[in-house]
Amino acid sequence: QLEDTFISQLSRFPDQTDETINSTPKSLTKKVQSSNMRQTEINKHKSSEKVFTAKEVYKMLSKINSEMIQVREEIAEIKEHVLQQNKSSNICLNGTEPVDSSTLTFDTDLPYLTDDQFKAAENKINEPAYLTLLVNDLKRLGGTDYEDVVNNALAYVISNKLACQYSWKGKGSKGSFSNEFKQFNKAILILVRFTKADLTNKMYGDIVAKWLVQAPQRFKREEAKKEKARRILLLNEDLGDEN
Helix, strand or coil, rough: HHHHHHHHHCCCCCHHHHHHCCCHHHHHHHHHHHHHHHHHHHHHHHHCCCCCHHHHHHHHHHHHHHHHHHHHHHHHHHHHHHHHHHHHCCCCCCCCCCEEEEHHCCCCCCCCHHHHHHHHHHHCCCHHHHHHHHHHHCCCCCCHHHHHHHHHHHHHHHHHHCCCCEEECCCCCEHCCCCCCCEEEEEHHHHCCCCCCCCHHHHHHHHHHHHHHHHHHHHHHHHHHHHHHHHHHHHHHHHHHHH
């Protein structure tokens, strides 16, 4: 009887373990679920990361190395030109007596209108003295940025009418500007890299290619302006005759 009474009293007290489990806050449960979701996302991200093979890494390193070599060569070319300029402010043209380069210009008959004129100038730039003169002339043009500097240099030397005959790499009946005028392109690159040393050959080629593609539109606008000016002149002459 005593045993039955003890069991009856014991049943009045709930199991503390059950109470602890049942009393777990819902906020804690949500935090655990959120943590599990974040871990799942991290695992997915890790599994989606690309693992490069040794061959792919070697190719990337080879490409970077080639680009670094190209940049070094371009910097060396600029240094050589600067040294030539600093060596003396006087230059010799075609074996004549030295003259002050600051008083000369590369050519007064610019921009070139014919293919023969431009190719003759290209041959002339092979001589370092003339290359220096051209760079100095182009330097005076200025520009708001490196692309503007390139465009100003192109417009200074070659007319839009002549530019219509070329594309950067040459296509169809058009000549290759990159291959036929290497010295002229070299002069512009030297000029631009004084202010933007990291300008690559590809960046330069893209700018020139765009300028050449737009040459027909510029030429058309030029001709329209000339025609308008001609008509105004004729109209003024007619009015003058009437008076």
